[in-house]
Amino acid sequence: MADLSVNFCGIKAPNPFWLASAPPTDKAYNVVRAYREGWGGVVWKTLGEDGPPVVNVSGPRYGAIHAQDRRVFGFNNIELITDRPLELNLNEIKQVKRDWPDRALVVSLMVPCTEDAWKAILARVEETDADGIELNFGCPHGMSERGMGAAVGQVPEYVEMVTRWCKQYSRMPVIVKLTPNVSDIRAPAAAAKRGGADAVSLINTINSLMGVDIETMTPKPATGGFATHGGYCGPAVRPIALNMVSEIARSPATHGLPMSGIGGIETWKDAMEYIALGCGTVQVCTAAMVYGFKIVKEMISGLEDYMDRKGYEHVSDMVGLAVPKMTDWQNLNLDYVVKAKIDQDSCIKCGRCHIACEDTSHQAISTMKDGERYFEVRDEDCVGCNLCAVVCPVEGCITLDPLPEGTVDPRSGFEVKGHRTWLEHPNNPMAQSPRGPAGAYHGTKHVEKQVEPAE
Amino acid sequence: MSSTPDIAPGRLPADTIATNFGDINPPFNRFEAKVASERCLFCYDAPCVTACPTGIDIPLFVRQIMADNPIGAAKTIFRENILGGMCARVCPTETLCEEACVRNAAEGKAVEIGQLQRYATDTFMAKGLTFGKRAAPTGKSVAVVGAGPAGLACAHRLALLGHEVTLYDARDKAGGLNEFGIAAYKATDGFAAKEVAFILGVGGIKLALGKRLGADITLADLKRDYDAVFLGLGLGGVNELGIEDSLDGVENAVEYIADLRQASDLTSLPVGRKIVVIGGGMTAIDIASQTRRLGAEDVTIVYRRGQERMNASDYEQQLAQTDGVLIRTWAKPKRVIGADGKLSGIEFEGTREVDGKLVGTGDTYTLACDQLFRAIGQSFLADTLGASGIALTGGRIEVDAERKTSVAGIWAGGDCVYGGEDLTVAAVADGREAAISIDRALRA
Numbered sequence: 001m002a003d004l005s006v007n008f009c010g011i012k013a014p015n016p017f018w019l020a021s022a023p024p025t026d027k028a029y030n031v032v033r034a035y036r037e038g039w040g041g042v043v044w045k046t047l048g049e050d051g052p053p054v055v056n057v058s059g060p061r062y063g064a065i066h067a068q069d070r071r072v073f074g075f076n077n078i079e080l081i082t083d084r085p086l087e088l089n090l091n092e093i094k095q096v097k098r099d100w101p102d103r104a105l106v107v108s109l110m111v112p113c114t115e116d117a118w119k120a121i122l123a124r125v126e127e128t129d130a131d132g133i134e135l136n137f138g139c140p141h142g143m144s145e146r147g148m149g150a151a152v153g154q155v156p157e158y159v160e161m162v163t164r165w166c167k168q169y170s171r172m173p174v175i176v177k178l179t180p181n182v183s184d185i186r187a188p189a190a191a192a193k194r195g196g197a198d199a200v201s202l203i204n205t206i207n208s209l210m211g212v213d214i215e216t217m218t219p220k221p222a223t224g225g226f227a228t229h230g231g232y233c234g235p236a237v238r239p240i241a242l243n244m245v246s247e248i249a250r251s252p253a254t255h256g257l258p259m260s261g262i263g264g265i266e267t268w269k270d271a272m273e274y275i276a277l278g279c280g281t282v283q284v285c286t287a288a289m290v291y292g293f294k295i296v297k298e299m300i301s302g303l304e305d306y307m308d309r310k311g312y313e314h315v316s317d318m319v320g321l322a323v324p325k326m327t328d329w330q331n332l333n334l335d336y337v338v339k340a341k342i343d344q345d346s347c348i349k350c351g352r353c354h355i356a357c358e359d360t361s362h363q364a365i366s367t368m369k370d371g372e373r374y375f376e377v378r379d380e381d382c383v384g385c386n387l388c389a390v391v392c393p394v395e396g397c398i399t400l401d402p403l404p405e406g407t408v409d410p411r412s413g414f415e416v417k418g419h420r421t422w423l424e425h426p427n428n429p430m431a432q433s434p435r436g437p438a439g440a441y442h443g444t445k446h447v448e449k450q451v452e453p454a455e
Numbered sequence: 456m457s458s459t460p461d462i463a464p465g466r467l468p469a470d471t472i473a474t475n476f477g478d479i480n481p482p483f484n485r486f487e488a489k490v491a492s493e494r495c496l497f498c499y500d501a502p503c504v505t506a507c508p509t510g511i512d513i514p515l516f517v518r519q520i521m522a523d524n525p526i527g528a529a530k531t532i533f534r535e536n537i538l539g540g541m542c543a544r545v546c547p548t549e550t551l552c553e554e555a556c557v558r559n560a561a562e563g564k565a566v567e568i569g570q571l572q573r574y575a576t577d578t579f580m581a582k583g584l585t586f587g588k589r590a591a592p593t594g595k596s597v598a599v600v601g602a603g604p605a606g607l608a609c610a611h612r613l614a615l616l617g618h619e620v621t622l623y624d625a626r627d628k629a630g631g632l633n634e635f636g637i638a639a640y641k642a643t644d645g646f647a648a649k650e651v652a653f654i655l656g657v658g659g660i661k662l663a664l665g666k667r668l669g670a671d672i673t674l675a676d677l678k679r680d681y682d683a684v685f686l687g688l689g690l691g692g693v694n695e696l697g698i699e700d701s702l703d704g705v706e707n708a709v710e711y712i713a714d715l716r717q718a719s720d721l722t723s724l725p726v727g728r729k730i731v732v733i734g735g736g737m738t739a740i741d742i743a744s745q746t747r748r749l750g751a752e753d754v755t756i757v758y759r760r761g762q763e764r765m766n767a768s769d770y771e772q773q774l775a776q777t778d779g780v781l782i783r784t785w786a787k788p789k790r791v792i793g794a795d796g797k798l799s800g801i802e803f804e805g806t807r808e809v810d811g812k813l814v815g816t817g818d819t820y821t822l823a824c825d826q827l828f829r830a831i832g833q834s835f836l837a838d839t840l841g842a843s844g845i846a847l848t849g850g851r852i853e854v855d856a857e858r859k860t861s862v863a864g865i866w867a868g869g870d871c872v873y874g875g876e877d878l879t880v881a882a883v884a885d886g887r888e889a890a891i892s893i894d895r896a897l898r899a
Contacts, residue, residue: 068493068521070486348560351499367500393496394561 002307004300006040006315008280009173009198009258011131013104015040016315017271017299020262020283021108021134026082028092037293038300041104043283046081046136047089049111049121054080059223063210065236074236075286076208078228080142081110086124094128106175110136110148113158115165122170132173135162137188138204140181140231150204153179156191163195175260178202185244190253199258200248201283203241205231234286238264242277249278249323266295268302275315276322330422335437337409337416338384338400340377346397349373353388353398361387363449380410380445411446415439460704460797460825461728466750472721475748479640480570488574491567492521498557503568506555508876508884509536513552517571529579532572533586537611538604540580540650541633542880543573544641549770551880580649585656590617595897598623598681600668603631604879605687605869607654608886614659616894622660625667631689633879635713638741669839678864683893686852686867687886690833696733700791700827704798708732708742708830715745727826729753731801733788734830735765740772742828743780755781755822759806759813789819791827801827835871848873857892858885866893
């Protein structure tokens with residue numbers, strides 16, 4: 001039986017499914033409801049320094065990209081950090097931790113970039129017996145205009161400096177939450193590690209504008225006729241987040257640094273992908289805001305069943321297992337050849353593969369056979385790009401099958417053989433030891449297409 | 456067996472009748488349309504377009520709905536089929552576009568093309584818009600005879616192309632079968648009349664109602680007075696049962712349906728308690744379902760062959776069966792039974808097929824009934840053509856691919872021509888194609 005419990009840089013939780021610092025973790029009422037449903041931990045919505053709380057807009061804080069059936073694919077917000085008094089939050093945190101000792105409770109923090117400000121709040125948080133802190137260096141809107149959030153996260157030196165203060169003035173594990181609004185995520189991650197961070201969490205939201213009301217010429221969502229950029233999240237951002245996670249996992253400077261994965265996680269599968277790329281826990285916000293806290297039940301059962309099926313005992317056994325399979329483009333085998341294959345039994349003959357290939361790619365899919373509608377790949381034209389499989393509405397109908405070694409690729413005319421990367425390819429002027437193809441040339445059937453004359 | 460036919464109005468309360476004759480397929484709201492639109496795969500060389508007799512670019516109009524442009528979607532529809540609104544309601548989509556939909560192969564459920572077409576065209580028409588802008592006047596005039604689907608489509612296209620059209624019809628109301636033949640619950644709220652007004656809105660079409668060809672007007676006059684003539688005459692005759700059946704209570708289904716469609720108060724329409732319908736097509740289904748919905752207690756369709764041979768689609772047959780209509784097969788009427796000139800029942804003889812020919816089995820049974828409806832098909836009344844010399848095939852007008860008849864200057868389309876499909880949408884295609892051919896001829 002799989003054991004879902006985790007020990008994430010010293011923070012224990014019954015499962016890796018945590019709620020991210022966000023509206024769902026703004027107060028005890030929500031957090032307790034989340035724990036009841038089974039969430040392994042929460043990161044309490046970001047606290048600011050003592051004094052008058054921030055003020056949120058009373059116009060719309062959220063916007064979304066919907067499918068026609070109103071499924072939410074992308075989500076954005078312009079909400080600020082908690083707008084409740086610090087004292088109230090701290091009292092609730094203390095009580096909740098006392099009532100739910102087995103659950104992780106991490107407190108997100110964001111105060112001005114001075115040593116005194118951080119020192120002051122760290123002491124207050126420590127009194128609550130919370131399990132750790134997460135430094136909000138990611139919030140891209142509102143707070144960043146005041147020199148906090150992403151304004152810190154975008155400057156590696158600041159990240160390192162504030163992280164160091166936190167480690168210096170607190171016994172608590174420190175998680176640094178990274179903003180994706182940078183050109184290279186590895187720089188702030190490495191800075192956090194240099195500053196002594198116990199872990200990083202990523203991604204925070206991406207700068208976004210959800211759309212424009214073209215009837216009134218007003219960007220959305222607007223407050224009183226004016227809009228501002230927000231932070232983008234939800235399923236649409238997951239590939240961006242996964243790439244950033246993998247970059248940190250692969251970088252020598254940060255390899256092995258614990259990560260909490262965030263970005264568009266809706267199901268156990270999404271979570272497992274983050275774990276496979278090196279995350280010890282995951283954090284969820286949008287899916288909870290769209291569907292409610294109960295989704296964690298699906299995540300728990302899905303991960304358990306997966307682990308049982310695959311024979312993994314602990315979540316930690318699976319962390320980073322896919323990382324060795326990530327590499328740079330230049331290391332990909334250029335002698336590996338796949339061809340698209342359409343399974344005629346499951347093909348529904350919509351022709352999307354054909355028109356996508358014909359209009360925009362390699363003209364490798366024919367449309368007729370014996371006068372009937374029939375879609376078939378011509379191996380002599382197929383470059384194995386996967387576009388046809390991507391646009392095919394039937395899952396598994398089009399597969400990309402590797403040509404076995406020794407067969408001839410009718411497109412190139414070469415026998416499939418060997419393993420050359422760009423580093424050894426003769427077309428690469430920088431190649432150190434260029435090699436020609438290992439397989440013999442048998443002549444190609446590929447013919448360059450003629451452009452139809454304009455009418 | 457009752458000796459007095461029980462045919463009476465008001466078998467059901469007014470509100471029940473109102474429900475029974477309400478819209479059989481309530482229209483999609485915007486959300487339903489958006490969800491349905493997203494299921495369209497935007498196929499390459501889409502099979503649904505090929506399956507549509509008018510060749511509407513279905514993937515394009517569905518995508519326009521998805522993109523919040525129902526007006527653009529309606530324009531895409533009207534460009535090919537100006538009666539797209541009625542076709543959305545009455546087309547047997549399950550044997551046309553929706554049968555061809557690749558979603559059937561994927562998950563056994565087609566994109567709801569008919570409903571989406573209705574959403575677009577209803578949205579367009581509700582705004583009071585008209586479709587198309589007329590070309591510069593050509594100075595040519597065309598007589599279109601028959602204001603049914605073929606004639607309306609022909610007249611609209613001719614008007615768009617700049618010709619002046621006079622649209623004749625024998626009845627006092629335009630619309631043809633859309634107005635007098637379609638089952639009431641398929642075209643509610645006077646839609647047929649609204650669609651006629653929408654089509655005439657383009658301008659250049661003069662209505663001449665109450666003019667019956669062969670009686671009030673002749674083909675010779677029309678040929679003399681106009682530059683071209685289009686005949687969309689429909690089928691004026693009703694096929695006989697082939698037995699002596701002149702009793703009170705024996706009626707033609709199409710005439711009863713026409714009365715039903717024009718009735719201002721359905722509770723005043725007399726209907727039998729026990730009804731037998733003879734036939735296997737859409738008219739048989741329509742009369743059976745509608746009399747049930749009027750309150751007939753016992754309605755039986757009797758068809759001479761197997762159910763799979765009925766012209767009515769599976770969907771239509773199931774519709775009737777859901778309405779409580781009993782469908783009996785492999786029997787033909789032998790004799791009607793009655794007294795004092797009034798119907799009381801009908802005797803059938805069992806049938807079977809021997810070498811493709813239908814023969815009686817000798818077994819008989821009798822069904823008691825108050826009303827018996829003939830619904831075994833309609834025929835073209837060729838004598839309306841006078842001595843025009845128009846060639847016929849199989850009793851209907853012979854036309855070529857452009858819908859030209861054998862007589863120069865006369866085109867024809869719809870149910871009155873040979874080889875057609877007896878479908879509203881096919882009639883529309885005929886009318887449009889004929890108009891294009893007429894235009895070409897008049898400009899030559």
